[in-house]
Amino acid sequence: MSTGHLLLGLLAHRPQHGYELKRAHDSRLPTAKPLPFGQVYATLGRLERDGLIEPAGSDRDGGPDRVSYRMTDAGRQALREWLDAVETPAAFLGGTMFTKIVVALVAADRQTAMRCLANQRAAHMVRMRELTQLKQRAASIAETAAADYSIAHLDADLRWMQQTMDRLDTLDQEMNS
CATH class of the missing domain: 1.10.10.10 (Winged helix-like DNA-binding domain superfamily/Winged helix DNA-binding domain)
Known part of the structure; x- marks a missing residue:
């Protein structure tokens, strides 16, 4: 920004x-x-x-x-x-959450990776609920737009986390190869 x-x-x-x-x-x-x-x-x-x-x-x-x-x-x-000026869509993923989950997938076992994903998922859900409540009492279109933007990003993160959780069996196979 x-x-x-x-x-x-x-x-x-x-x-x-x-x-x-x-x-x-x-x-x-x-x-x-x-x-x-x-x-x-x-x-x-x-x-x-x-x-x-x-x-x-x-x-x-x-x-x-x-x-x-x-x-x-x-x-x-x-x-x-x-x-x-149009912002270039991010070509690379970043952020501590993404890095932490990838490290858990690569450096740890299935159980640790699942725990990391589940904990992060729970935190995302809490934040989504907070933003939904904020949106309901928003006084301006800017506040509503900001909450919607954040909720959409959290939702995308949640979908990615679920897909990753669904792939953890493949992780076990990769780690044992």
């Missing part, structure tokens, strides 16, 4: 300061990793340096000055180009 482009997108409709941007990120992308304040402000500095945003004013609501930023024309163009 490009934090700079994400912040540009959040600035598309109105000027905002760093705290508002962090809150908007966390509420619009509820299943994403929370965005640290330091990363918000460092990214705003780079965006301003690159001419993609500019200060739009400041206020002091009982605390330190809060500088609001707005997108420049160059920022709108950069956001448009980023949104129009």
Whole structure:
């Protein structure tokens, strides 16, 4: 994910300061990793340096000055180009869960591999239930879309895990050859 482009997108409709941007990120992308304040402000500095945003004013609501930023024309163009660029479908699988399961299949016995798959499957099911509940009380289309996206990926993982569990007899044959 490009934090700079994400912040540009959040600035598309109105000027905002760093705290508002962090809150908007966390509420619009509820299943994403929370965005640290330091990363918000460092990214705003780079965006301003690159001419993609500019200060739009400041206020002091009982605390330190809060500088609001707005997108420049160059920022709108950069956001448009980023949104129009097609992401290359991942050619390689990654992630700790996948690696752990493959290692269990290669380095362990059938029982260990089955336990690893079953434990991971149970964790996925719990997360799917949480996301389904989140979706039912979602306040925005962005929250619903984020939950749907996560559920679809978890569902794909679950189908892969089930297929792998179904193939464990073949694993025994491979390991004993």
